[in-house]
Amino acid sequence: MKALGGECVYAVEIDKQAAKVYEANWGHPALGDITLDADDDLGVMNVPPHDVLCAGFPCQPFSKSGAQRGMDETRGTLFFNIASIIKAHRPSVVMLENVRNLIGPRHEHEYSVIIETLRELGYHVSDIPTVFSPHLLPPELGGAPQVRERVFITATYAPHEVRKDLELGGPLPAAAMADTFGDFDPKRDWHIEDLLDDTHNVPGCDLTESENHWISAWDEFVQIMRPLMADRPLPGFPIWADAWMDFPEMPKIRWNADRVTVPSKVTMPTVDLELPAWKQSHLRKNYDLFARHFEAIIPWAHQWKVYTDVFPASRRKLEWQAQDAKSLWDTVMHLRPSGLRAKKPNYLPALVAITQTSIIGSRERRISPRETARLQGLPDSFVFPDQPDSATYRQMGNGVNVGVVWHVFKAHVERDRDILTSGRKTDAIVQAVASSPDTPSTVLSKHVPALDTP
Template sequence: MRSSSPAFTFVDLFAGVGGFHAAMRSMGGECVYAVEIDKRAAKVYEANWGHPALGDITADADDDLGIMNVPPHDVLCAGFPCQPFSKSGAQRGMDETRGTLFFNIASIIKAHRPKIVLLENVRNLIGPRHQHEYDVIIETLRELGYHVSDSPAVFSPHLLPPALGGTPQVRERVFITATHAPTAVPEDVEHGGPAPVATMADRFGDFDPKRDWRVEEMLDDSHNVPGCTLSDSESHWIRAWDELVQIMRPLMNDRPLPGFPIWADSWLDFREMKAIDWDAKTIEVPRTVTVPNVDPALPAWKQSHLRKNYDFFARHFEVLIPWAHYWKVYTHAFPASRRKLEWQAQDAKTLWETVMHFRPSGIRAKRANYLPALVAINQTSIVGSRERRVSPRETARLQGLPDTFVFPDQPASATYRQMGNGVNVGAVWHVFKRHVRRDLELLRGDAVGRSICKAVEESPNRPNEVLARHRPARA
């Protein structure tokens, strides 16, 4: 995949296993520096890309120590962690980034002035608690001479059709894209800069993510993938809730379950439920039930939640009580975290048609169009049609990595964590191409910019064709 004369050079900061690398290299770029502090991730990076990555950016890039190991480059990529900036005092811009990891990125930019800066972060970076941090990042980039929008590009790979490199994973991420163009900065400051290169409202032809994605198309056919099968307890919980789905459908005229979380523990507030011996072999279902009062001191959301569950139980207790007894819902077989079902699967007929998440707050079921975002903690999605969790290989596929991508000598838990922390290759590809096309006139002002533009214009619509030729540097 490597060209003898690269179209551009790039650095890969907070590199993970190389999602940025996959996109930039497929576009014709050559990595001249990569850094990743996690030893396992750095090992995967080097095994696939043949480039060392293990290191500490705080040692390699600091205004006080100098830019020790970072060479000149044309494109800077960084999926950096979001660290809080101090709101104390009146300091702004470069001075205020000190003590955060963005400070180290800014130090590299200040030293080398790469033509394009491409930053990625979690959606929460632009939430109300982090607005200050986001503003400081934009101000710092402008101080360094970069043409950048006040508004972030927020994008998810599930919006892209397969022909453009999309994958069925809802992964909303913030992208900050900037071009070195000092003459454009004064107008940006006055008018807010250019439009963001991508938004969650973007659509591509007649492709409808809710209609056209089928997550099963990204999965292996096997039901028995080692390490991904369901435990007996997990199967019990799913079968129990699935039976409730089947019981309720005719009672609700074949309509879907309610949209609010069904919380079996709330039914214990009924005094008639307190009188039942749930360990007995047989129980007697009461003729009527008495609806409890809702404590007005509770938060409004919880009051609403309880009222809906009380009403649901009062209307259907004659079937809910026998169901709860048969499946031992109120025994050790059913921990409290599994007594709540959040049905977001619309008209799915059964839980085995959905994608499920076992969350600390309960079981969430969604339609099997696409998966929720992969996360670095143990909440791996369960695909009902496979009766198992998504495999490590499948998570890599959902992040846009080819099946030839290797994870040598590491447990599945490490791969899940790396994919949960990673950047989606197709999303990076799309955002980078859109950025270059937006800033085309600015980029064409010098040889480096023209070379980047040419690489983008000559690249395929998606990275998959290039990544299909990927071979690991060493297994």
């Protein structure tokens, strides 16, 4: 928003480390508590008038008692405090952001209450959310190689439009996952090498000896299976090594012995028909794979100590989603509770705040904090002063991609251009967007931290 010509008048971040990073980069304090600064009963204190309100908020469940009650129903949630600010100042444009799950089946009610509340406050808003991801945008428009689908609710203050919106469902969303940009193809044109440092040695990002062992073991499995699969692709279903222990011959093998004796044949197990259908399907596929290739799989499992304490249960699973990649070390990997997942290195899954970071096979290490900042569209001049890498990973996992915000906001202003040109303040927003560059990096490349800290 600053790059579009705006001046920040209020920012709030209750996490002290994140607030320190914000102020170090922008020179504007952010530490505070919105529940104290904005309450419909107590008044909106410390929040000056403004033209644009941007907010992300947790989606706590709203009341589902009887008829919807709009803003009253949001009481006790942070959206209630945001709505209190909107009610007090009526900013020309409101831009709300949340996780994809906001429009999932468990939160349909919360989403509908948010839309109802905005209309109650006089805002022209679509029934359909804007859902967008940075990997859909080409780099020249501010995109990044990260699949990070997020929900945006964008609204323009236009009380005269609300009645029509109630009848017709409002305008089309500002952007959509189906949007295209020339001949740009994310699967073809993105590659994470575009943002990686050209080094294997990044302090704190090394793999442990155990992690190297697990990856090397499954990499050899891939190399063994390729010629055995002939012209067929590697299995796309989850490979569960523990499922192979259902073969009655397997528990009899001495897995800690120096040598292993491979049985001449194996006995196909029976699938429990009371299991969920998806699990029955995975078991049948794993049984069939093992029955056809047990003579190669058993020596592999023995060599790498797959059925010993060297391999935790969660590491005895492989989710191969890398199509024709030659090796695990040519992929991007994630050590998940569901197993070791391998994907082609064109773009990464969404950064998250609470699970392990991506492993870059070509670098034989985890993605670095600086590289995660690039995935979120932040320049290398952006600083994270005096904090551990774990805090940076958490902040980037909780953050919003700059290019997506830039694109969605510009698309919203263009969509509501006719409404926004009807007033002096709103016309200034239209002019600021019209004169802005195609990508925020044009502006962010000139960013200088307010605090000169490495």
